[in-house]
Amino acid sequence: MSTKSLYQEVILDHNRKPRNYGTLDHANHKAVGHNPLCGDHLDITLQLEEDHIKQIAFHGESCAICKASASMMTTAVKGKTRSDAETLIQEFREMTLGELDLEGPHHLGRLTVFSGIRDLPTRVKCAILPWHTLHAALNDLTDVSTEAANDPVQNISENASDSV
Amino acid sequence: MAQNNVLAALDTSAEFDVNRIRADFPILSIDVGGNPLVYLDNAASSQMPQQVIDRLVHYQTAQHANINRAVHYLSEVATDEYEKARHKIQQFLNAREQREIIFTSGTTDSINLVMHGYGRRFIQAGDEIILTTLEHHSNIVPWQMLAKEKGAVIRVVPINDAGELDIDAYENLFNERTKFVGLIHVSNALGTINPVKQMIDYAHQHNVPVLIDGAQAAPHIPIDVQALDCDFYAFSAHKLCGPTGVGMLYGKASLLEAMQPFKGGGDMIASVTFEKTTYADIPHKFEAGTPPIAAAIGFGAAIDYLCSIGMDQIAAHETKLLHYATERIDAIKGARILGTAAEKTAVISFVLDGVHPHDIGTILSQDGIAVRTGHHCAQPVMQRYNVPATSRASFAFYNDISEVDALIEGIQNVQKIFL
Numbered sequence: 001m002s003t004k005s006l007y008q009e010v011i012l013d014h015n016r017k018p019r020n021y022g023t024l025d026h027a028n029h030k031a032v033g034h035n036p037l038c039g040d041h042l043d044i045t046l047q048l049e050e051d052h053i054k055q056i057a058f059h060g061e062s063c064a065i066c067k068a069s070a071s072m073m074t075t076a077v078k079g080k081t082r083s084d085a086e087t088l089i090q091e092f093r094e095m096t097l098g099e100l101d102l103e104g105p106h107h108l109g110r111l112t113v114f115s116g117i118r119d120l121p122t123r124v125k126c127a128i129l130p131w132h133t134l135h136a137a138l139n140d141l142t143d144v145s146t147e148a149a150n151d152p153v154q155n156i157s158e159n160a161s162d163s164v
Numbered sequence: 165m166a167q168n169n170v171l172a173a174l175d176t177s178a179e180f181d182v183n184r185i186r187a188d189f190p191i192l193s194i195d196v197g198g199n200p201l202v203y204l205d206n207a208a209s210s211q212m213p214q215q216v217i218d219r220l221v222h223y224q225t226a227q228h229a230n231i232n233r234a235v236h237y238l239s240e241v242a243t244d245e246y247e248k249a250r251h252k253i254q255q256f257l258n259a260r261e262q263r264e265i266i267f268t269s270g271t272t273d274s275i276n277l278v279m280h281g282y283g284r285r286f287i288q289a290g291d292e293i294i295l296t297t298l299e300h301h302s303n304i305v306p307w308q309m310l311a312k313e314k315g316a317v318i319r320v321v322p323i324n325d326a327g328e329l330d331i332d333a334y335e336n337l338f339n340e341r342t343k344f345v346g347l348i349h350v351s352n353a354l355g356t357i358n359p360v361k362q363m364i365d366y367a368h369q370h371n372v373p374v375l376i377d378g379a380q381a382a383p384h385i386p387i388d389v390q391a392l393d394c395d396f397y398a399f400s401a402h403k404l405c406g407p408t409g410v411g412m413l414y415g416k417a418s419l420l421e422a423m424q425p426f427k428g429g430g431d432m433i434a435s436v437t438f439e440k441t442t443y444a445d446i447p448h449k450f451e452a453g454t455p456p457i458a459a460a461i462g463f464g465a466a467i468d469y470l471c472s473i474g475m476d477q478i479a480a481h482e483t484k485l486l487h488y489a490t491e492r493i494d495a496i497k498g499a500r501i502l503g504t505a506a507e508k509t510a511v512i513s514f515v516l517d518g519v520h521p522h523d524i525g526t527i528l529s530q531d532g533i534a535v536r537t538g539h540h541c542a543q544p545v546m547q548r549y550n551v552p553a554t555s556r557a558s559f560a561f562y563n564d565i566s567e568v569d570a571l572i573e574g575i576q577n578v579q580k581i582f583l
Binding site for chain 1: 519520521522523526527537538539546552553581582
């Protein structure tokens with residue numbers, strides 16, 4: 001997929017008008033994610049009730065890919081159980097790394113609009129940052145960085161399986 | 165239109181034929197996703213002309229052996245060619261002596277050599293090192309490491325809104341504890357050409373030695389280390405059409421002789437017993453192990469190539485590109501150039517309202533246009549302008565006006581997508 005199809009209207013729309021943008025006052029889970037290579041950062045606040053994500057919001061400064069990814073992520077996981085969200089995190093990560101068979105069964109729906117990112121290795125981290133930050137929030141890891149020793153790109157599978 | 169005046173001025177440079185020069189660079193004719201390559205990331209690394217590629221092939225095909233060792237034919241040829249490359253660099257910089265030129269792996273390695281060889285020997289607790297806001301991380305981090313080790317202090321020269329150093333503030337930083345100045349000649353992030361001669365003179369009035377990071381200067385403007393009277397000068401080959409993996413450090417012979425070696429090993433010794441090693445004379449004292457011989461010879465060939473065009477011609481052509489590109493980007497609504505110094509090389513850092521630099525870089529790439537996006541290893545500069553990152557178009561003498569036009573169209577396309 002070329003970059004022409006990466007910057008599709010749905011991504012541009014979520015960049016222009018991000019959904020669930022802001023900070024929850026009564027969050028019981030939160031995390032901050034940052035990419036020191038480009039200075040992008042975002043925070044995620046969420047309210048988990050009886051293992052369901054009742055409310056979720058994100059806030060931060062980032063490129064269009066990261067912001068649209070965060071916006072679409074919040075709409076995708078709102079109302080879902082923690083384990084459903086972890087499944088989406090895992091599938092999204094595999095898709096951006098080119099490891100997911102999009103023809104096979106998955107739960108990503110419209111999120112497949114980001115599948116073109118696999119051809120742009122330098123931008124994968126932009127798309128994946130919100131998902132790592134969500135994973136951190138769900139697992140009470142307060143801080144994630146794309147460049148830290150605990151780089152979630154490498155470690156998310158183990159972390160995810162630990163948390164289920 | 166002012167734009168036409170610039171174009172008219174370009175036509176007058178009859179001796180400088182950019183099309184003939186472009187033909188020397190095979191990579192400039194590749195296409196990227198169906199678009200011709202527009203390579204505007206020269207401040208990160210420049211491209212290599214056929215003349216340098218041929219030189220590398222000839223060395224590897226007919227001249228390679230290890231240097232400074234065997235008495236056989238090839239070793240003598242390789243040693244001779246390697247030393248000839250050193251001589252070309254000496255001439256290029258107008259250094260007094262050939263032994264004042266040390267081959268390193270690049271500018272970063274050169275600065276680390278000075279930090280270890282000079283800094284660790286001569287800088288003590290409480291001493292002060294002056295750096296500037298414009299420094300690349302490679303001229304910040306080694307000195308921070310030294311400051312931490314020794315208990316020394318780093319003082320920083322600020323810049324104004326145009327990206328020019330505050331020279332009064334620089335002069336006011338000097339006191340009896342000032343022991344070293346590290347100064348970037350040309351800012352990689354903004355293109356500012358610093359008044360290094362004036363700053364070196366002032367430091368010398370206080371008997372303080374000055375290291376110039378010339379990574380972004382040597383490829384673009386004529387350098388004369390004797391006229392500058394700098395104590396150290398560093399740059400890399402790959403930014404001036406040479407290979408990666410090699411660079412050089414110029415140092416005044418008296419300073420180099422007083423310094424301790426940086427790396428220990430073969431080739432840097434006069435004699436070794438387990439009780440005592442006597443070091444070789446400069447420059448070999450600082451060239452432990454087998455150096456990148458082929459790359460060093462390619463470095464020499466790159467300098468020959470630049471000199472065959474002429475550094476004044478190169479600077480003149482690039483200045484025209486800078487003025488034209490500046491004018492065109494300034495005319496784009498929503499675009500802002502960071503770094504508007506009176507003296508600049510052809511580097512344009514810019515931001516676009518409402519569009520993150522990484523999105524700009526990706527979309528320009530789809531049009532075949534290569535720019536750098538990010539903090540350019542100069543985070544203090546980004547902090548000064550309160551931006552996380554910029555997009556940077558950096559030109560070389562082989563770029564032409566049509567490539568500036570392609571960049572402008574590319575930027576307008578980005579704005580259309582994000583409208």
